[in-house]
Amino acid sequence: xxxxxxxxxxxxxxxxxxxxxxxxxxxxxxxxxxxxxxxxxxxxxxxxxxxxxxxxxxxxxxxxxxxxxxxxxxxxxxxxxxxxxxxxxxxxxxxxxxxxxxxxxxxxxxxxxxxxxxxxxxxxxxxxxxxxxxxxxxxxxxxxxxxxxxxxxxxxxxxxxxxxxxxxxxxxxxxxxxxxxxxxxxxxxxxxxxxxxxxxxxxxxxxxxxxxxxxxxxxxxxxxxxxxxxxxxxxxxxxxxxxxxxxxxxxxxxxxxxxxxxxxxxxxxxxxxxxxxxxxxxxxxxxxxxxxxxxxxxxxxxxxxxxxxxxxxxxxxxxxxxxxxxxxxxxxxxxxxxxxxxxxxxxxxxxxxxxxxxxxxxxxxxxxxxxxxxxxxxxxxxxxxxxxxxxxxxxxxx
Numbered sequence: 190x191x192x193x194x195x196x197x198x199x200x201x202x203x204x205x206x207x208x209x210x211x212x213x214x215x216x217x218x219x220x221x222x223x224x225x226x227x228x229x230x231x232x233x234x235x236x237x238x239x240x241x242x243x244x245x246x247x248x249x250x251x252x253x254x255x256x257x258x259x260x261x262x263x264x265x266x267x268x269x270x271x272x273x274x275x276x277x278x279x280x281x282x283x284x285x286x287x288x289x290x291x292x293x294x295x296x297x298x299x300x301x302x303x304x305x306x307x308x309x310x311x312x313x314x315x316x317x318x319x320x321x322x323x324x325x326x327x328x329x330x331x332x333x334x335x336x337x338x339x340x341x342x343x344x345x346x347x348x349x350x351x352x353x354x355x356x357x358x359x360x361x362x363x364x365x366x367x368x369x370x371x372x373x374x375x376x377x378x379x380x381x382x383x384x385x386x387x388x389x390x391x392x393x394x395x396x397x398x399x400x401x402x403x404x405x406x407x408x409x410x411x412x413x414x415x416x417x418x419x420x421x422x423x424x425x426x427x428x429x430x431x432x433x434x435x436x437x438x439x440x441x442x443x444x445x446x447x448x449x450x451x452x453x454x455x456x457x458x459x460x461x462x463x464x465x466x467x468x469x470x471x472x473x474x475x476x477x478x479x480x481x482x483x484x485x486x487x488x489x490x491x492x493x494x495x496x497x498x499x500x501x502x503x504x505x506x507x508x509x510x511x512x513x514x515x516x517x518x519x520x521x522x523x524x525x526x527x528x529x530x531x532x533x534x535x536x537x538x539x540x541x542x543x544x545x546x547x548x549x550x551x552x553x554x555x556x557x558x559x560x561x562x563x564x565x566x567x568x569x570x571x572x573x574x575x576x577x578x579x580x581x582x583x584x585x586x587x
Contacts, residue, residue, distance in 0.1 A: 245541035252534050254353040255527050258363040261318045262527075265364050266520045268316040268324060269513050275306050275313075276510050279479060282306075283503060286486045287496050293489045300486040304340075307479045311337045314371055325367035327351075334367045340483060342476035344372050355530045361523055365516055374512050376473035376505045380406060383453055384466045385497035391418065391460030394496045398453050398504065405450030411467045413446060415439070415459040423448050426466070457493060478505040 285291070286299045314325055314335045322330035327347035334346035348368050352360040376382050380403075383395045393415075400406055410426040411434075419441050422433035435448045443456045451467060485498040 241541055241544050245538065248534055248537050248541060251354060251356055252531070252538070255355050255531050255534070258353050258355065258361055259524060259527050261324065261363045262520050262524050264316060264318050265324045266517055266524075268313045269370070269517050269520075272310055272313045273510055273513055275309055276506060276513075279303060279306050279482065280503065280506060283482050283486075283499055283506075286482075287499055289491075291491065293491070296486045296491065300483045303479065303483045303486070307340070307342075307476065307483065308337065310476065310479065311335050311342055314367055324364050325370060327366035327368070335371075337476075340476075340480035342474070342480075344368055344474075355527060356533065359530065361526060365519070370513065370516050371476070371509075372474040373472045374474060374505075374508050375470040376478075376508065377470045377501065378504050379508050379511075380470055381451060381467055382470050382501065382504075384468070384501060385494065386464035386466070387494075389460065389463040389494065389497075391415070391463045392457035392493045393455050393459035393463060393465075394457045394493050395465060395500055396454040396456055398451070400450055401447065401452050402450035407449060408469045409449075410469070411448070413453070413465040413467065415461060415463045417461050418458055421446065421459075426468075473505050475509045478502050478509055482506075 282299050282303055286296050291299075315333055316324045318324055323332070323334050323346070324330075325346065326332065326334040328349035328351060329346045330351065332345065334344055336343050336345065344367050346367050348366050350362040350366060351364060353363055355361045378398045378400070380400045381398070383398050385393075385395060412424050412426050412429075413421055414424060415421045419439050421437055421439055423435040423446075424433050425431060437446060439446070439455070439459070441458055444454075446453045446455065453465070453467065455465075481502045482499060485495050485502070488495065
């Protein structure tokens with residue numbers, strides 16, 4: 190087979206160029222630390238790296254969502270704890286106002302502090318997070334949810350909850366709407382409300398109330414009528430001409446009245462004809478409860494009529510605080526979930542980074558060895574070319 194000189198030289202040049210290109214690629218890899226310079230270097234690994242990088246970016250977004258949600262929930266929890274402290278102060282002031290030694294003027298002074306407490310509660314209800322958004326506005330986080338005019342507070346938010354993705358298929362609420370937390374709260378003991386008649390003349394005052402048998406309570410409206418200072422009858426308000434559903438005796442200074450699974454504790458001496466209504470609880474917002482206490486303390490006279498109003502509002506205040514504590518418990522549960530998801534996300538992030546590193550990062554020891562081999566190969570190719578260049582038939586003619 191005849192091989193032309195030019196063809197042999199071209200083959201040698203091509204071999205050197207290939208060796209130079211391979212050496213150059215290895216040199217670039219050693220410089221930037223990347224095993225894959227272009228997808229064509231390793232299509233399978235490159236495609237896998239793209240998938241893992243996308244998953245890692247999504248995981249990083251979950252981490253940012255969790256941090257934002259945790260900060261927002263922490264702000265909400267702090268606001269509710271502060272509100273609970275204020276409600277404790279309101280209870281203390283209310284009990285002071287019920288003391289028989291207080292005068293109309295001293296009760297007005299107590300009411301003045303309570304007005305400041307009401308303003309503080311509205312301020313907490315309008316708490317903002319670190320991004321300037323209102324915590325208790327529901328999904329309307331850009332506008333102030335609560336406004337106050339004298340003793341009247343209005344809610345202009347909605348009943349929605351903002352949700353964030355904390356993981357694949359996991360949505361976590363980042364707050365609670367103001368209607369649920371502050372507005373839609375059952376009054377009284379949460380089941381029924383007891384109210385003294387406006388025309389009562391005795392000294393009887395309703396104290397604590399409770400449900401002793403939930404299955405017996407039918408949710409109707411009833412009236413406790415004292416037929417004498419020591420006897421009473423209970424009638425169904427919807428059917429006043431029917432016989433009493435229950436009658437009983439009262440000791441004259443304290444006692445407990447029970448019917449239909451309800452228990453009402455009373456102190457003081459009722460007058461003949463005094464009445465107390467027992468009706469199912471309806472929603473009463475936190476601010477109306479505090480406003481009711483203020484109004485009762487600011488009204489002149491004091492006495493049993495005031496104490497009955499204040500005791501009723503104190504029962505409602507207990508419901509407000511109970512609702513607040515339940516909300517704090519729910520916040521804690523969400524934050525625990527977020528903490529767990531943070532740990533899961535951290536482990537996933539480490540795994541993603543390890544996988545990406547294995548797919549794209551350079552093995553320097555292997556690359557350095559490969560570089561040496563390629564350099565030797567290039568040197569050999571160059572030396573072979575030099576020898577090929579020196580081949581000439583005239584060298585063999587003597």
